[in-house]
Amino acid sequence: MHIAIILALIVIGSVVFHFLSPWWWTPLASNWGYIDSTIIITFWITGTVFAAVVLFMAYCVYRFRHREGSRAAYEPENKRLESWLAIGTAVGVAAMLAPGLVVWGRFVTVPSDAAEVEVVGQQWQWSYRLPGKDGRLGASSVRYVTPENPLGLDPNDPRAQDDIIVQGDNLHFELGKPVKVLLRSLDVVHDFYVPEFRAKMDMIPGSTTYYWFTPTRTGTFEVLCAELCSTGHPYMRGGVVVEAKADYQPWLQQQKTFAELSKPAKASALKQEGVTRWDLK
């Protein structure tokens, strides 16, 4: 008896909580509003199903509770009903999956005009690399990492010399310009996560992963690591700044290139031991 009321209260409570909750996603700052819309669709469909199933249950336990002399019906199967329910479910599932896959298609298709930026994770800090004047990032390998070459750029690769290296500072993005974020890790798995951008992806030592997005709102946003990377994981923070081109360019001008940073140490890196062919991607 009580249980019928409690079940109904759970549905009502959950719905009310959903609408009144002060905890909701952060204001969007990227083009991935599509993801938010897919979540909204999913909330509506799943919320309706949840309410329907639990309220129906509440009704059943109220209506068919045991009373003196009452007896259950005997109905082993009902093919028609079962098929209709299966079909209805399939339709609901398709209604969520279809937009989901379409948006995923966009998520994995990097626009050809996207600028490249590299994010390098290591316990427990973020560093960044931007292409220099040649517009391309040079080769890199964990094997080249030394105190003078913290990101492991290939000292022999001419394309690496003008790469811009940002350490201990925020990464800046140009408003409205699509970026492909290349993700690299020097030690363990990390995950570059800015809640306002919605996108995230693990960075795996030994390979380069990526995602892309277009920043759509200026401001400073927090970067968090979203994959457990040992004790310092919750402290692996950073910041990104989205700003208009007029503000972005001066920031870029101030940054140092690999060549500028590593001049005195250039030769020593070559002698780095253990460099084998397959390390040099």
Next chain:
Amino acid sequence: MVDVTHGVAVPVAEVGDVELYHPRSWVTKYVFSQDAKVIAIQYSLTALSIGLVALVLSWLMRMQLGFPGLLSFINADRYYQFVTMHGMIMVIYLLTALFLGGFGNYLIPLMLGARDMVFPYVNMLSYWIYLLAVLVLVAGFFVPGGPTGAGWTLYPPQAILANTPGQQWGIILMLVSLMLFIIGFTMGGLNYVVTVLQGRARGMTMMRMPLTVWGIFTATVMALLAFPALFVGSVMMLLDRVLGTSFFMPSIVLMGEQLKYGGGSPILFQHLFWFFGHPEVYIVALPAFGIVSDLISTHARKNIFGYRMMVWAIVAIGALSFVVWAHHMYVSGMNPGFGFFFATTTLIIAIPTAIKVYNWVLTLWRGDIHFTVPMLFALGFIVTFVNGGLTGLFLGNVVVDVPLSRTMFVVAHFHMVMGIAPIMVIFGAIYHWYPKLTGRMLDDTLGKLHFWVTFVGAYAIFFPMHYLGLLGVPRRYYEMGETAFVPPSAHTLNEFITIAALIVGAAQLAFVFNLFWSLRHGRPSGGNPWRATTLEWQTPETPPTHGNWGKELPVVYRWAYDYSVPGAAEDFLPQNQPPMPRTP
């Protein structure tokens, strides 16, 4: 009407009686016992005890999340050790062991009308190896450096590198313990499968088996196929850690130092882990599905609705769950093209799963519902399972997973669906079968108190938690600290969740007390207190003695769900009751 229902068919499948092993001393009867019922109780008590450890760890974690710094001994290292041990214990050493080793051992022979498992000696070994696995796991708390804090997913490289707590001994003990667990489980699992296939009583066709047996059987087959992936993963990681091989280890610079590893693949481990890990979810869920079907049917006095569909749904879910593992890896950096495939298979599983939910609810429809404690827990299960299953549609739909993965949304989702929901079934099942094990009922008032606090409390813990994840609060964070997008109200919510968790935890003590108290003081139950149809309730003695059935094995004439059959005098017809004479 279909054949499964009235079951007047002549019993088939002749099974000869077997020669039983007879214990000769107290030790072989109660300690190194080969009787599945004793082994079941050993498994269950061990699993529940280690489960209590995991529960205490959850309080400590919640204290840190709700009231950071209040318990000063919880530093970041310890926190991650607690998280890891809590997760691993709950999933493997509690849920898997209890459902398969505990319920499987007790119920398979009894429900099928067998005298015991087919390989009793191996069955005994299975338990002792499991116990050893538990002891090795617990040893982690006492070795230098403590247990591993790599997270229950044990992702390399960090799982075996310095900076990760428990890197010295903890991780080694964890891997060895998992390997032992798998060896022990394989012994038990082969037993369950062969017993179901070969040990059924005369007339017990597969399509007359109670859904409990279907659930445990399918889960066991799955576990036999899935655990080897974890086993090889553990072996390779152990080699990486101990011998310095590089199965999962690429070139690494750790804190400025070049390590000797090179050429391995961290993501390979993730595939192996989740090839096991996803089926694992259903290894826990399918027995729960089966058991809850029988609880609902018995306590609503109504046949389970759509039995054949229920069986096929179990089998379909079992099969499909082997092609969805990478939905745990959408943002792992694997080829993003996989997302299309795995999102589709994942959402397809929702269909047989939904059918099961409908059929439970439709079993209530026009039933004669008794609000016994097992029924209450069954209802609690449906609510939490539906809730957690539906949030699975968020996380399974690849693009929606991108913002939500690795946040508290995931923690809320999996606790709802594979933490709380199966635990609800375990409690319901214990209240249901305790009388068969002991001959006494568990106390009803304490049981109801236990149910209400656990059900409402657990919902209060995990429902709001989804919204923290939506906000962007990551999981596995020792502390949030100052984070601009996290408002102070989120900390208030965390305090609330912690208090709810402590209250729910306290309610479990009432349950433990009930287990012991009722052993002496419970109301005597008789052999079939719930007036149930399945064979375990028809044993000549309660608790059943060695060999289960006295002189004669039961003969089965009908399916397991002849409740409230029109025209029958009683509202249940036991499976071994011969057909009614047909009235013209």
